[in-house]
Amino acid sequence: MKLARLGAPGQEVPVLLDESGTAFDLRSVVPDLTGEHLGPDSLERIQQAANDGALPVLEGAGELRTGSPLARAGSILCIGQNYAAHAAESGAEPPEMPILFFKAANTLTGPNDPVAIPRRAARTDWEVELGIVIGSRALYLDSPADARAHIAGFVTADDLSEREFQLVESGGQWSKGKCAPDFSPLGPWLVTADEVDPTNLFLRSWVNGEPRQDSTTADMIFDVDHIVWHLSQYLALDPGDVILTGTPEGVAVSGRFPYLSAGDVVEVEIEGLGRQRTVMGASV
Numbered sequence: 001m002k003l004a005r006l007g008a009p010g011q012e013v014p015v016l017l018d019e020s021g022t023a024f025d026l027r028s029v030v031p032d033l034t035g036e037h038l039g040p041d042s043l044e045r046i047q048q049a050a051n052d053g054a055l056p057v058l059e060g061a062g063e064l065r066t067g068s069p070l071a072r073a074g075s076i077l078c079i080g081q082n083y084a085a086h087a088a089e090s091g092a093e094p095p096e097m098p099i100l101f102f103k104a105a106n107t108l109t110g111p112n113d114p115v116a117i118p119r120r121a122a123r124t125d126w127e128v129e130l131g132i133v134i135g136s137r138a139l140y141l142d143s144p145a146d147a148r149a150h151i152a153g154f155v156t157a158d159d160l161s162e163r164e165f166q167l168v169e170s171g172g173q174w175s176k177g178k179c180a181p182d183f184s185p186l187g188p189w190l191v192t193a194d195e196v197d198p199t200n201l202f203l204r205s206w207v208n209g210e211p212r213q214d215s216t217t218a219d220m221i222f223d224v225d226h227i228v229w230h231l232s233q234y235l236a237l238d239p240g241d242v243i244l245t246g247t248p249e250g251v252a253v254s255g256r257f258p259y260l261s262a263g264d265v266v267e268v269e270i271e272g273l274g275r276q277r278t279v280m281g282a283s284v
Contacts, residue, residue: 001047003153004189005033005071006064009110012071015058016050017189023061024050032071033190035240038135038152043192067110069155069190070133074240076103076184078159079227080174082246083219089254098222098230103159103244104179111187111276115160117262118180119283123163124260127247128205128213128268130198130224131157133190138228138237147228150237153190154198156270158205158278159244160184163253181284186242188274198224202271203248208264212257215248 005012006023014033015023029049030037049055058064080099081087087094109115117124135152159178166177198217205213217223222230227245231237252259260266262282269275 001043001050001192001195002189003033003046003192004069004187005067006058006061007067008065009067012067013058015061016046016055023058024055025058026055028055033069034071035074035134035238038133039239040136043135043152065110066112066188068108068186069188070108070186070240070242072240073105073108073242074238076105076107076242076244077231078103078178078244079222079246082221083215083248084221085215085219085249086247086251089249089251094221098227100231101174101178103175103184107179107182107184109182109185111156111185111274112278113182113185114279114281115182115185116281116284117260118162118165121162121164121283122259123252124280125161125163125252126205126207126212126260126266126268127159127161127251128203128270129157129159129244129247130201130203130217130270131155131186132224132228132243132245134237134241134243135239137239138232141229141232144225144229147225148193150228151193151224152239153192154196154273155186155190156188156268156273156276157242157244158185158266158268158276159247163259184244185276185278188276191273196272201273204269205250206267207257207260213248213250215250217245219248220246
């Protein structure tokens, strides 16, 4: 299933999108797309209502803003340097185990919403990433084979980063450069895990229409199942948590491209999961 949220900020309506793009109102089944409404039971109820023809069409959906497909995140957990070529362009060796850092939950925003470059920023960068949305609690999983049962679905994400804060003013951690408001555009939709093979999806990004990243998830050092299993050995992954799984080569920190400025248009896309378009704004 393809799930989305349409409407003005704070007034989004949860919808199911069919193959033609028609939006069906989900409010008779779930009040919104939050962690507590993305578990197996809720997804089964949504599917059954769709099969029964019990979901009304959302009139005027085509005129509505597309919000984040997740109403709110619990934790946003990020895996660093998970593509060998990106680690190399960042001047690092490929990691021997997943590198974990966190983004603030309030970095979540819609796939086409404007994003302001932070005050004092000098090196704002883009990163197309496959996002995992957790649907049921995962803690101390026995093996990576157990991971998929805890995943609600997958999303396109942009892990926007301010490299000066991340690498120079970091104090040894990365999150300062990752947590500016709206630095985690998500969507345009969430596709449920049963319809996605995350092992070989194309990821691409553009800045002002010029290609930047072009890779596949097959180049991940640690795959989706391994990441979920590994993290569950250290912390509980709860419904509504989002895991960003790393970015391939082709970002500005490589030195091959200029960093972002106000007015730049960043587009990121993942095969089957949709495309974002973010206009960067001036510092607030």
